[in-house]
Each structure stands twice: as structure tokens, then as C-alpha cells.
Amino acid sequence: MKILEGEPLAKYCSYRIGGKAAYLALPKDTEELVALLTWAKARGLDFEVIGFGANILFSDSGYPGLIISLRDFEMFCVRKDDSVIAGAGVALSELVNFACGEGLSGAENLAGIPGSVGGALRMNAGAFGVEIKDILIRANTLSYKSVKEKVLSVDELVLSYRSSKGLNGRAVLAAEFAFKQGDKSELVLKQEEIKRLRAERHPLEHLSCGSVFKRTELAPAGKLIEECGLKGERAGGAEISQKHANFIINRGNAKAKDVRELIRLARSEVLKRFGVVLEEEVRYLGEF
Ligand SMILES: Cc1cc2nc3c(=O)[nH]c(=O)nc-3n(C[C@H](O)[C@H](O)[C@H](O)COP(=O)(O)OP(=O)(O)OC[C@H]3O[C@@H](n4cnc5c(N)ncnc54)[C@H](O)[C@@H]3O)c2cc1C
Structure with missing residues (x-):
């Protein structure tokens, strides 16, 4: 099993965003996964196990440890x-x-x-x-x-x-x-x-991580964001989808910092208008 060095993380998530992982590996079975965990621990490296990256926003500065992608793992x-x-x-x-x-x-x-x-x-x-x-x-x-x-x-x-x-x-x-x-x-x-x-x-024609926020007790997060008039707001290459306001899409060249800017905007406007704190469903990996 190869351990890749300096591997671009954008290839491993549905957002196609992110810097490089110091190390990345794709184990095929439990034996290989155990070997990788042992290897990372022996070096004192942080590690993270991911699937297809459909719910992950990787940092623009990447990940300093080992990313273990299970996309080729135990395919039965x-x-x-x-x-x-x-x-x-x-x-x-x-x-x-x-x-x-x-x-x-x-x-x-x-x-x-x-x-x-x-x-x-x-x-x-x-x-x-x-x-x-x-x-x-x-x-x-x-x-x-x-x-x-x-x-x-x-x-x-x-x-x-x-x-x-x-x-x-x-x-x-x-x-x-x-x-x-x-x-x-x-x-x-x-x-x-x-x-x-x-x-x-859903805006399936664009890159995204699905719903950015969890639903709230008051209403679905997308409805609250829409009522704040934020559909179509842009930051760099990211946009609050015109089709569904709980999707922040990558228009092709978005950075993680652009997505984060729109997340901050949605959170602050929804808090101001409805007194509701939006909680992210998307998982952040790396430094933010
Ligand atoms: C267009 C679009 C639509 C979506 N619609 C929905 C929807 O309708 N409903 C919904 O719930 N979600 C939706 N999502 C989000 C996403 O599909 C789900 O969260 C999915 O379950 C993520 O799976 P993944 O393998 O990509 O996990 P990843 O994104 O790779 O990881 C998600 C989290 O799980 C952890 N993880 C992954 N694999 C493992 C493992 N084997 N063992 C332990 N931890 C692990 C990771 O560390 C991370 O914390 C959507 C996403 C997109 C892009």
C-alpha cells in the first residue's frame, strides 16, 4: 500500500476544494487500515478517516497529518x-x-x-x-x-x-x-x-457538500437563510445557491475561505433576524 505525500485533497471531496495532505493513503482492507494507524501513531501524526468526502470542507492549507480515505475499502x-x-x-x-x-x-x-x-x-x-x-x-x-x-x-x-x-x-x-x-x-x-x-x-449541477447546516427547531435552515434574502450571495468562487439556500456551491474556483465567509454571513443574518444559532452539518478538516 502506497502512502502518498503532498496529495491534493480536492480530489477526495465533493466540493473539489482543499490544500494538500501531508500524507494520504487508501487502504483496501482492515489489515492495511491497522498498519496505517500504527504507522501514524508511531510518528505522532494526527490522522482522520474519511469516506467519499461528500460532507467535508478541507482547509485551503490542507491537513498536516495522515488522511485515510476509505473509498476503496472492503468493497463487498x-x-x-x-x-x-x-x-x-x-x-x-x-x-x-x-x-x-x-x-x-x-x-x-x-x-x-x-x-x-x-x-x-x-x-x-x-x-x-x-x-x-x-x-x-x-x-x-x-x-x-x-x-x-x-x-x-x-x-x-x-x-x-x-x-x-x-x-x-x-x-x-x-x-x-x-x-x-x-x-x-x-x-x-x-x-x-x-x-x-x-x-x-437540489443544485446537483454544481459542486457542494449537500446541506451546510442542520435543520433548526424553528424551520429548515434553508428557509431561514432564504428569508434573510441571501440566495445568490457570493464570496470569491462560492455562492449561496439560488435553487436551495442551504447549499453553498463551488462555482468552479472556490476556496474554503470563500465557503466559510458565506457560512459566517448566513449564521450572523439568521441570528440577527430569527434569534436562531445555525449549526453546521458539514465537517471541517484541517486548520480554519
Ligand atoms: C449533493 C449532496 C447531497 C446530499 N444530500 C444529503 C442528504 O439528503 N442527507 C444526508 O444525510 N446527507 C446528505 N449529503 C451529505 C453526505 O452525502 C452524507 O453526509 C454522507 O453520509 C457522507 O458520506 P461520505 O462517505 O462522503 O463521508 P465523508 O464526507 O467522507 O465523512 C463525513 C464524516 O464521517 C467520517 N467518516 C467517514 N467514513 C467513516 C468511517 N468509515 N468510519 C468512521 N468515520 C467515518 C469522516 O471523518 C467525517 O467526519 C449530501 C451531500 C451532497 C454532496
């Missing part, structure tokens, strides 16, 4: 009765496709969410009233501290809205999901309908 997806077991590096969309194709119902509303199975667990990804926690049975995880594997049940993972407390200090290696028997052609149609709705509502 297998059926066991009415459950499916998938490796952390499998695309969530592939898991959804696989389940629908097998006539297994439960994941169809998650169609079209970018990212990996591991990232989806970490973020408890969700859409159209369904979250990962609704279909998850258990996950095989690796402790960063002891570098030992442990299977955790869905309760032990403590998943809530875009949060997974039980995964703090752990990497997801693989996960098992529960499904119900369904009609294959109906599931495939439903999946297509969900993808159509997403394309209608």
Missing part, C-alpha cells in the same frame, strides 16, 4: 436472508440499488445520497423521513486507541440526527442492515422518483 455487499452486509467503502447508492434489486425494502428513500456506507453511519445520513439508524442492525468497528475490532449494535452506536456518539474514536469497517420483503419493480420506481425529487430541489 452481500445478502443474508432479509439483511444485507456491506463494507464501509461501498457507496450508499450501491447498497440502495442492491437492496431494491433484491426486492428488499427499507433503503429506497436514501437513494441519491452521495457518500460511503461508513460515512453514512458516521453522519446517520437520512432523507425523506428515513435515517440510516432505521435500517441498521450492527456495525463492525475499529478503535483508534486500541486498534482492536468490536461489533457494536445499533443501540450502542447511539445514532441521532446527523450524529453517532458511539462511533467517537472508531472507524466503521462494515455494517449490517435489516430489510423487509418488497416488490422489486415498485422499489426500483420509488428509488427513481426519490432521485427525481432530489434533482428538482
Whole structure:
């Protein structure tokens, strides 16, 4: 396994933004991941495990330690009765496709969410009233501290809205999901309908990290930002999407600092107008 030096992080996230990682590696299995963690620890390097980078904003100054990208990791997806077991590096969309194709119902509303199975667990990804926690049975995880594997049940993972407390200090290696028997052609149609709705509502023609902010108790963050009149606001190459105000898009040459400027603007205007503190869903990596 190669450890790349000075690797541009823009290649590893949906925003296509970011400086260089001091070190970056793409392990294919648990053995390689364990070797990398041991290597980083022996050198006192910070490290971060990422999936497809669909929810990450990397700093313009990059990351000073080791980025471990799991996009080539444990690429299996297998059926066991009415459950499916998938490796952390499998695309969530592939898991959804696989389940629908097998006539297994439960994941169809998650169609079209970018990212990996591991990232989806970490973020408890969700859409159209369904979250990962609704279909998850258990996950095989690796402790960063002891570098030992442990299977955790869905309760032990403590998943809530875009949060997974039980995964703090752990990497997801693989996960098992529960499904119900369904009609294959109906599931495939439903999946297509969900993808159509997403394309209608979201600016998928531009680079982004999806929703920048979590929803608030008052209203969806996008609605509050829109009511502040911020749609179309720009900073450098970044823009608050005209189509959906909770998306800050990269118009092609945005820097992380541009995205951050718009995040600050949205936070301060929403606080002034509604007294609501917006909390980011996007994860920052590197120095900000
Ligand atoms: C166009 C667009 C639309 C989106 N729509 C939605 C949506 O509808 N609903 C939704 O919930 N999200 C949405 N997102 C956000 C994103 O798709 C999800 O958060 C997704 O689950 C991220 O997966 P990832 O593999 O890219 O994780 P990454 O972005 O790589 O990582 C996210 C976090 O998880 C951690 N992580 C990743 N993999 C692992 C692992 N194996 N073990 C431990 N930690 C890990 C990372 O360190 C980071 O903290 C959207 C994003 C885009 C770009």
C-alpha cells in the first residue's frame, strides 16, 4: 500500500476544494487500515478517516497529518436472508440499488445520497423521513486507541440526527442492515422518483457538500437563510445557491475561505433576524 505525500485533497471531496495532505493513503482492507494507524501513531501524526468526502470542507492549507480515505475499502455487499452486509467503502447508492434489486425494502428513500456506507453511519445520513439508524442492525468497528475490532449494535452506536456518539474514536469497517420483503419493480420506481425529487430541489449541477447546516427547531435552515434574502450571495468562487439556500456551491474556483465567509454571513443574518444559532452539518478538516 502506497502512502502518498503532498496529495491534493480536492480530489477526495465533493466540493473539489482543499490544500494538500501531508500524507494520504487508501487502504483496501482492515489489515492495511491497522498498519496505517500504527504507522501514524508511531510518528505522532494526527490522522482522520474519511469516506467519499461528500460532507467535508478541507482547509485551503490542507491537513498536516495522515488522511485515510476509505473509498476503496472492503468493497463487498452481500445478502443474508432479509439483511444485507456491506463494507464501509461501498457507496450508499450501491447498497440502495442492491437492496431494491433484491426486492428488499427499507433503503429506497436514501437513494441519491452521495457518500460511503461508513460515512453514512458516521453522519446517520437520512432523507425523506428515513435515517440510516432505521435500517441498521450492527456495525463492525475499529478503535483508534486500541486498534482492536468490536461489533457494536445499533443501540450502542447511539445514532441521532446527523450524529453517532458511539462511533467517537472508531472507524466503521462494515455494517449490517435489516430489510423487509418488497416488490422489486415498485422499489426500483420509488428509488427513481426519490432521485427525481432530489434533482428538482437540489443544485446537483454544481459542486457542494449537500446541506451546510442542520435543520433548526424553528424551520429548515434553508428557509431561514432564504428569508434573510441571501440566495445568490457570493464570496470569491462560492455562492449561496439560488435553487436551495442551504447549499453553498463551488462555482468552479472556490476556496474554503470563500465557503466559510458565506457560512459566517448566513449564521450572523439568521441570528440577527430569527434569534436562531445555525449549526453546521458539514465537517471541517484541517486548520480554519
Ligand atoms: C449533493 C449532496 C447531497 C446530499 N444530500 C444529503 C442528504 O439528503 N442527507 C444526508 O444525510 N446527507 C446528505 N449529503 C451529505 C453526505 O452525502 C452524507 O453526509 C454522507 O453520509 C457522507 O458520506 P461520505 O462517505 O462522503 O463521508 P465523508 O464526507 O467522507 O465523512 C463525513 C464524516 O464521517 C467520517 N467518516 C467517514 N467514513 C467513516 C468511517 N468509515 N468510519 C468512521 N468515520 C467515518 C469522516 O471523518 C467525517 O467526519 C449530501 C451531500 C451532497 C454532496
